[in-house]
Amino acid sequence: MADKVFTVLDLLDMELPEHSQLHLRCIGGRMSLSNVIAAPEINRPGLALTGFYDSFTRGCVQLFGSAESAYLKKLYDENNTQSLAKMFEYSIPCLIFSRDLTPPDNFVILAESSGCAILKTELDINEFSLRLMRVFANVFAPKKTLHGVLVEVYGIGILLTGHSGVGKSECALELVERGHRLVADDIVEIHCVNGNSILGQGANKLISHHMEIRGLGIINIAQMYGVGSIREQKEIQLVIRLEEWDNSKVYDRVGNNLETLDFLGVRVPTIEIPVKPGRNLPIIIEAAAMNERLKARGYNSARDFNQNILKWIETGEVQNAYYGMDDSY
Structure with missing residues (x-):
């Protein structure tokens, strides 16, 4: 666990080398950037969008890829958003959308009203996940x-x-x-x-x-x-x-x-x-x-060195050297 709390704002402001840059920017919920990221985990809320919350991971970053974003848009197009409000009952520090994807405006409003920050990155979901896990490995390491x-x-x-x-x-x-x-x-x-x-x-x-x-x-x-x-x-x-x-x-x-x-x-x-x-x-x-x-x-x-000494002893040369010494000294 980290020595001090790690917030969404800390994640945004991290100075990283170019090959590790997260390219994050805030697109909603700026008042919630002080939310604490309590766990070094990343969750993709695909099942949660369908209404299944039995094993939902709370307190960690929720990452939306192309599949989650497409399904989210489908729910709003079909006016089938009853299960979305429940997601924000699980103390979510922030939502992150990859590939510069933009969530529906109504979803941004729902997140802001629930005290959740919304970020986006230009990176694809696999590359972003690898970089974010490296960041978490450093931040949350003993x-x-x-x-x-x-x-x-x-x-x-x-x-x-x-x-x-x-x-x-x-x-x-x-x-x-x-x-x-x-x-x-x-x-x-x-x-x-x-x-x-x-x-x-x-x-x-x-x-x-x-x-x-x-x-x-x-x-x-x-x-x-x-x-x-x-x-x-x-x-x-x-x-x-x-x-x-x-x-x-x-x-x-x-x-x-x-x-x-x-x-x-x-x-x-x-x-x-x-x-x-x-x-x-x-x-x-x-x-x-x-x-x-x-x-x-x-x-x-x-x-x-020890092995060479043992080999020398085994050859008998050390005995010859010892018994051949001149005692006149």
Whole structure:
């Protein structure tokens, strides 16, 4: 469920990329644009137009295609509209007509008097349904905010976490300098899509591509490095936790220990990188991104290393090497 209510007006005012535009406009019931869309569903009210309401879906968008529009016009031509008023007893936020179809004037009046907004789109019903469901998947997806920096490195979305002052922003700045992209700094909003993917973006689009560098202040990454250095959102495929080097702690040196973090029910791989003077963190993160791409293609460096070690032991060469050592040292 969305963190806040989502209204018909919000749907009309959404800023979407061209390939996802809904091309909606209001043709009636403007006073009802504040109606809340309570469910991420689309209903085609074909059976409802015939008077069958036993399984009618309330609280969601009602979508009229060519068939529904033709049947609606037929009902008015035959003066057989007794069942239409019942439709608006089910808390309908809005009606949407596809293919620039226009409903009968009497139907618009009925909808307006019932407090229902009427919209239309130039898209055909199949294309519009696909785009609207993508919008709903984003709007109604579970969300939360995290403290960290989200970057894209070699196509892999990496969330950098760690306590304040560990160097997350400075590391991200070096990655941008090396040609990678910044998604969000400091506050990252994540949401779950399709139950198996975590998308991250800036919690505030106006400031998400600004970065705070201690001693320097606030810088605008897009202005300094160009629009190619930023991205609006990215799937989080790897979490890298930066922490101060602890000499008493044993860090993973092979990479066999697969750790994950739970984000909204989705497990995301995570690795821990200790920070100390002299370590080139951007190069390490680049290597982690490339290693993650290899894993996605079915190759695991740590597993391959272990298998090669086992093969070497099985051949007996390790015994010969051991027993052949010179003890004079």
